[in-house]
Amino acid sequence: MNPNFTINDVLKYIYQEASSQLKGQIHFVRNRDDTFNEVLLEFESLRLKLDQLRLTPNNLSIENFLSYCRKQKFESA
Amino acid sequence: MKNVEMSDSYLLLHYAKGDEQAFSMLLNRHKDKVYTTIYLIVKNSYLAEDILQEVFVKAITMIKSGRYNDEGKFLPWILRIAHNMAIDQFRKTKRSPLIVTEDGSDIFNTLAFSETSVEEIQIKQDTQELLKVHIKELPDLQREVLVMRHYMQMSFQEIAVATDVSINTALGRMRYALINLRKKFKQKTIAYEPKLYNK
Numbered sequence: 001m002n003p004n005f006t007i008n009d010v011l012k013y014i015y016q017e018a019s020s021q022l023k024g025q026i027h028f029v030r031n032r033d034d035t036f037n038e039v040l041l042e043f044e045s046l047r048l049k050l051d052q053l054r055l056t057p058n059n060l061s062i063e064n065f066l067s068y069c070r071k072q073k074f075e076s077a
Numbered sequence: 078m079k080n081v082e083m084s085d086s087y088l089l090l091h092y093a094k095g096d097e098q099a100f101s102m103l104l105n106r107h108k109d110k111v112y113t114t115i116y117l118i119v120k121n122s123y124l125a126e127d128i129l130q131e132v133f134v135k136a137i138t139m140i141k142s143g144r145y146n147d148e149g150k151f152l153p154w155i156l157r158i159a160h161n162m163a164i165d166q167f168r169k170t171k172r173s174p175l176i177v178t179e180d181g182s183d184i185f186n187t188l189a190f191s192e193t194s195v196e197e198i199q200i201k202q203d204t205q206e207l208l209k210v211h212i213k214e215l216p217d218l219q220r221e222v223l224v225m226r227h228y229m230q231m232s233f234q235e236i237a238v239a240t241d242v243s244i245n246t247a248l249g250r251m252r253y254a255l256i257n258l259r260k261k262f263k264q265k266t267i268a269y270e271p272k273l274y275n276k
Contacts, residue, residue, distance in 0.1 A: 008248040011255075017232060043255055046262075050227045053208050057112040061126045066101055069137065 003029045014043050085151040093140055104133060107152055111159045114228045117220060118163035119170075120213045128166055132159045156229045164221075211261040219254035222247055 003025045012018040013026045030037040083102070091099035111132060116125040136155055139145045145154070212220060225231045225239065233251070237244040 007252060008245055011248050011252050012233065015226065015233070015251075042259065046255055046259060047227075049204060049208055050212075050223070050258075053113065053205055053212075053227075054109045055113040055116050055209065056109050057126050057129055058122075061130070062104065062108060065130045065133065066104065069100065069133075070097055 010040070014040065014047055084149070086147050086149050089140060089145075089147050089151060093143075100137070103151070107155060110152065110228060111155060114156055114159050114224055115163040117209075117212055117224045117228070118160070119167050124166065124170075125163075128159070128162050132162055135162075153229070160225070160229060167217075207262070208258070211258050214261070215254055215257055219250045219257065222250040223254045226251060 005022060005025055009018065009022055010026065013023060018026065026040075030040055085103060085106075088099040088103045092103065108129065112125055112129050115128045115132070116122060119125050119128065132155065135158055136145070212223065215223065221240065222236055225236045226233065231239065233244055233247050237247040240247065
């Protein structure tokens with residue numbers, strides 16, 4: 001196999017948007033190149049951290065909002 | 078009623094019929110995702126909470142007036158509303174004109190670093206908190222792609238269409254965002270070749 005891919009192809013692979021052919025090429029290289037594999041693992045870990053980031057709004061503001069909605073009832077326009 | 082067993086469509090149907098509890102469940106189910114999307118754009122928790130409420134008010138109004146056509150895509154729909162409202166607000170409050178470099182960096186971006194002190198970050202020592210701070214420091218265009226890909230679950234092709242750029246530009250902005258975040262975490266840079274492997 002003669003791998004031929006760009007850094008943007010690698011990004012598609014990290015985000016699971018790569019074609020099966022591209023996946024095959026990248027798998028082929030990462031199994032043979034430890035440095036490349038390490039970089040990929042690092043970016044995959046970063047992607048996971050980003051996916052797991054969840055910010056929560058203040059509970060009180062949500063409760064106030066729900067209470068406001070109940071009062072308003074939002075009649076059909 | 079068990080929250081996990083009911084689909085968004087089911088809750089929307091009940092809400093449209095006047096079941097207020099159904100709306101409460103929908104809000105609680107999706108508030109974090111919507112809030113995360115808004116916060117990472119406007120970078121201010123108070124403003125993000127205000128916009129979050131506006132988003133849900135808009136959603137309520139559309140649902141109640143029959144202008145929401147449910148196709149089982151409530152979350153993407155409300156995330157799109159949130160994104161548009163957050164972007165509008167962000168543009169309104171941005172005082173300086175945006176000057177963008179080739180990689181999507183705002184040349185005034187360094188100003189954002191003063192927002193959170195190093196000392197403050199060291200005290201928190203929390204990955205999520207650090208990540209939040211680092212995302213806020215990213216150039217606007219990189220942050221926008223990151224938010225769309227991670228929190229709005231859009232594909233790079235969809236992001237390219239939504240932001241009116243080529244898919245390679247969208248991918249490039251995401252790449253720079255990841256490289257910048259990695260650099261911020263590790264405080265070191267790694268040079269990349271444009272072609273990693275070639276025949």
